[in-house]
Structure formats: C-alpha cells, structure tokens
Amino acid sequence: MGGWDILTSLAKYRSVLGILFGFLKDMGSLGNGHVIAKEIFERLNQDLTVAFDQLALILRDGERYKAFLAHRGASAQQLLDIVQELLDLFPGSAIRPLLYKALLRLSRASELHPACFPLYSLQRVGKQVAAGGFGDIWKGLVRGHNVSVKIMRAFRDSDIKAILKEFGREALIWRQLSHPNLLPFYGLFYVEERLCLISPWMENGHILEFLKNAPPDTNRVSLILDVALGLEYLHGEHVVHGDLKGMNVLVTPSGRACITDFGLSSIADAMTLRFTHSTATKQGGTARYQAPEVLLGEANHFGSDVYAFACLCYEILTGKVPFWEFSNDIAVSIKVIAGQRPSWPETTPNDALWVLVQDCWAQSFDERPAITQSFKDFWVLRLRRKLFQPQ
Known part of the structure; x- marks a missing residue:
C-alpha cells in the first residue's frame, strides 16, 4: 500500500476499509474492543476528510484530472463509488459541483454507475x-x-x-x-x-390533473411557492432543470408540489455536458415555456428556468397552457421572441403576483430575478396575506 499513488489509494479505499473492519470484528471479543472501535471511528472520520480534500486537489489539477478520467473497468467503478460516498458524506461542501461534474464525466467515459444505484425485484x-x-x-x-x-x-x-x-x-x-x-x-x-x-408513485398525478379535481378554494399560490422552493434548491446545487412545466410538477399525498423529470438538467458551468445526438435535445424543453433566448438557440440556464417558472405560475393559476388560444407552437415562439406574453386573466385578481410573473418572464434574462433567498423574501413579503389567509 505504501507504493500506491493518491488515485490508487482513493480507488482502493473501500477495500482497505473492508480489511480494517475484518480486523475490528476479530477484536470484538477483547475486553477493550469498544475503546479500539471508538478510536478507529475517529480516525476514519479524519481519513474521509483528508480523502475529500485530496480528491478536490486532484480535480483542480489538469493533468491529474485527466488521469482520473482515464480510469476504466474495476478502478473506474471504485472511483465512482468513493466519489458518490464522499458526495453523500459532505452535503454542504462548496466544491460539490466540482465532484458532480467529475462523477458525470467519469461515468460517461467508463459507461459505469456508482454501485449504490441498482434496485431489484x-x-x-x-x-x-x-x-x-x-x-x-x-x-x-x-x-x-x-x-x-x-x-x-x-x-x-x-x-x-x-x-x-x-x-x-x-x-x-x-x-x-x-x-x-x-x-x-x-x-x-x-x-x-x-x-x-x-x-x-404519486397518486395525485401532475399538478394540472390534481387541480382539475381539487376544491375551488385550493391554495394555488402555496403550490407555486412549493415549486419556487424546489427550484431555489436546484439552482443552489448548480443544476438547471431545463423543462419546467405543469406536467413535470407532481403533487404528494399531503398536497405538496414537487418537481420531477431532470432529463434535460445540466450542471451549470462552462464545462456543462451537452446532449450529443440532436439539436432539438441539446436545446431541450417545451416551446411554450421556453425563454426567447432559448428559442433563438441558446442553451437552458438559470434565467430560462425562471422564465419557465413564470409560465408555470400562469398555468397553475388559470389551468391553461401559456398562449392556450394558439394551437401552433411556431406561432407562439414568434410571439415570445417578439416580446409578447400571455395576458393576465381577470379571474385571477392578484396584482402582486402579476408583477412577480412579469419580472420573471422579462425579455432579457439579466432583468429576471434569481430564485435565491432574496427572491424568496420578495415573494413572501408581497404575498403574505394571500399565503396565510384561512382556507
């Protein structure tokens, strides 16, 4: 083991732990076994912190990163497993996006997945x-x-x-x-x-199915806030959804909205992996919810998710898709690129929400608010009376 380089040490880390736990099991009959177990536990915590830091150093070094991505077969599987384990053990780390991307790239290159993924029966x-x-x-x-x-x-x-x-x-x-x-x-x-x-499995189905059968006094604004919180989390994890719409929001048995279908998601940075098999899937999403810059060929980004969120607000509150009066998606795309937006229905009188939706589907992405803590505060302040009114 003394001759292993750092990548080999990381790849074999779990097998070494297996040997160590074997020794620990054999010591179980000793009178001071619990003392030894406690010391080993403390040392393992230190080890994992060092392993996490070493992996971060590797991924910030161009040559060593290439060596990491060059692993195949058993060693690639071992590295995928340890990276996934470290991601699980350090959920609040600022370098998680770096590990995300490394996991994606090695999995893609090796055509393997972390061993914790498979289900049976x-x-x-x-x-x-x-x-x-x-x-x-x-x-x-x-x-x-x-x-x-x-x-x-x-x-x-x-x-x-x-x-x-x-x-x-x-x-x-x-x-x-x-x-x-x-x-x-x-x-x-x-x-x-x-x-x-x-x-x-969500028996209530997607949010539009749920609302068709829901009581008239269902708090739709609360459901919108659920989506906002989910999207805020996604963006905080450096993930772009890319296809936010009513059919991709499900409702739990307790009536909470939750976002699904990350098939068009991406790790949001300059090295984001792109779809490779067609122009349509690279762009992704559904035309009626796409921001003007995406319709013109740009990739999805945080700002385009915010635009789609505004369209989803319209859909939840009205029960209709954006530009429902037009059956042709191309015609809708032309109108969006020209700066037109769905008109606010008189049946949904909420000026504060209308202002927020207009902000979110602004023509220029840099004029749209971010789904961040400050945006959440803005949301709650403007809609406090609506959110907390008796049902």
Missing part, C-alpha cells in the same frame, strides 16, 4: 401511463411499494448507446438531490435490457 403494474422525451412511464411495485418506472424507450440500435448515456446522466444528477419539493430518486433497474429510473 421490480414488477410492472398495468399499462403505460405517460410518455416523455426518452422514456415511457409505468406504474410498478418494489417490495410492495408503488413506484413510478421511467423506462428507456426502444430506439434504433445506433441510438441506444447515446440514450443510455443520457438516462445514466439523469440518474447521476437526480441521485445527488434531496429536498421536500423534489421527487426522490430510488434507483436503477433493467427491464428487457432497457434502463429504468425508479421514483415514488
């Missing part, structure tokens, strides 16, 4: 219930619990490899996120050699 139930850009949604059961199963759609053989990479990328991003207003990620599964992403 999945059973599909009933028929397909929805379809997305790359996958079809089914209801399933895992150990008696209802789950949502997003199954990679069957493509031509030449497309399978690219689609697998995008599905794996979605899983990697989703796995790192944890917030009450984001749909949790359970793991991966293979059905008929097709990759699946597993998440909780």
Whole structure:
C-alpha cells in the first residue's frame, strides 16, 4: 500500500476499509474492543476528510484530472463509488459541483454507475401511463411499494448507446438531490435490457390533473411557492432543470408540489455536458415555456428556468397552457421572441403576483430575478396575506 499513488489509494479505499473492519470484528471479543472501535471511528472520520480534500486537489489539477478520467473497468467503478460516498458524506461542501461534474464525466467515459444505484425485484403494474422525451412511464411495485418506472424507450440500435448515456446522466444528477419539493430518486433497474429510473408513485398525478379535481378554494399560490422552493434548491446545487412545466410538477399525498423529470438538467458551468445526438435535445424543453433566448438557440440556464417558472405560475393559476388560444407552437415562439406574453386573466385578481410573473418572464434574462433567498423574501413579503389567509 505504501507504493500506491493518491488515485490508487482513493480507488482502493473501500477495500482497505473492508480489511480494517475484518480486523475490528476479530477484536470484538477483547475486553477493550469498544475503546479500539471508538478510536478507529475517529480516525476514519479524519481519513474521509483528508480523502475529500485530496480528491478536490486532484480535480483542480489538469493533468491529474485527466488521469482520473482515464480510469476504466474495476478502478473506474471504485472511483465512482468513493466519489458518490464522499458526495453523500459532505452535503454542504462548496466544491460539490466540482465532484458532480467529475462523477458525470467519469461515468460517461467508463459507461459505469456508482454501485449504490441498482434496485431489484421490480414488477410492472398495468399499462403505460405517460410518455416523455426518452422514456415511457409505468406504474410498478418494489417490495410492495408503488413506484413510478421511467423506462428507456426502444430506439434504433445506433441510438441506444447515446440514450443510455443520457438516462445514466439523469440518474447521476437526480441521485445527488434531496429536498421536500423534489421527487426522490430510488434507483436503477433493467427491464428487457432497457434502463429504468425508479421514483415514488404519486397518486395525485401532475399538478394540472390534481387541480382539475381539487376544491375551488385550493391554495394555488402555496403550490407555486412549493415549486419556487424546489427550484431555489436546484439552482443552489448548480443544476438547471431545463423543462419546467405543469406536467413535470407532481403533487404528494399531503398536497405538496414537487418537481420531477431532470432529463434535460445540466450542471451549470462552462464545462456543462451537452446532449450529443440532436439539436432539438441539446436545446431541450417545451416551446411554450421556453425563454426567447432559448428559442433563438441558446442553451437552458438559470434565467430560462425562471422564465419557465413564470409560465408555470400562469398555468397553475388559470389551468391553461401559456398562449392556450394558439394551437401552433411556431406561432407562439414568434410571439415570445417578439416580446409578447400571455395576458393576465381577470379571474385571477392578484396584482402582486402579476408583477412577480412579469419580472420573471422579462425579455432579457439579466432583468429576471434569481430564485435565491432574496427572491424568496420578495415573494413572501408581497404575498403574505394571500399565503396565510384561512382556507
């Protein structure tokens, strides 16, 4: 072990821990075993901090980063596992985006995923219930619990490899996120050699289905605030959603809105990985919710998410898609690029909310507010009476 370099030490770290725990188990019969266990626990905590710091140094060094990305097979799997473990152990670190990106790039290059992802004993139930850009949604059961199963759609053989990479990328991003207003990620599964992403089943469906059957006095503004909090968390984690709309917001049994479908998400920095198999998927999203600069060919970014959030506010409050009166998406795109926006309905009299929506779908992205703590404060101050009025 003394001859290992730092990357080899990181790759083999978990196997060394296995040997150490074997020794510790053998010491269990000793009278002072608990003292030894406590000391080893403290040393392991120190070790993990050092390992985290060493990994950060590697990822900031161009040559060593290349060496990290060059690993394949068993050593790549070991590195993926330790990076994922360190991400889980240090949730508040400022360098998490750096580790995110490294995990994505090594997974993509090695065509492997962290070993903690796979699930077993999945059973599909009933028929397909929805379809997305790359996958079809089914209801399933895992150990008696209802789950949502997003199954990679069957493509031509030449497309399978690219689609697998995008599905794996979605899983990697989703796995790192944890917030009450984001749909949790359970793991991966293979059905008929097709990759699946597993998440909780939401009986209420997406937010528009929920509102169709909800009582008239349902607090829609509270649901919008749920989305704002979820989006604030995403942006705080340096993640762009890229396809925010009503169909990608589900409602929990307790009536809380949570964001889902990160198939078009990206780690937001200059090195962001792009979709490689078509112009349409690189741009991503749904035309009626896309900011003018995205319609003109720019990639999704934090500001375009804020624009889509404004369109979602309109949709939640009116029950209609933006520009519902126009059936042609191209016509809608032309109007948005020209600066037109949906008109505020008289049936939703809330001037403060209308001002906020106008700010969020401003023509220029640098005029839109960020989904940050200051934006949340702005939101609560303007809508306090609405948010806390008796139901």
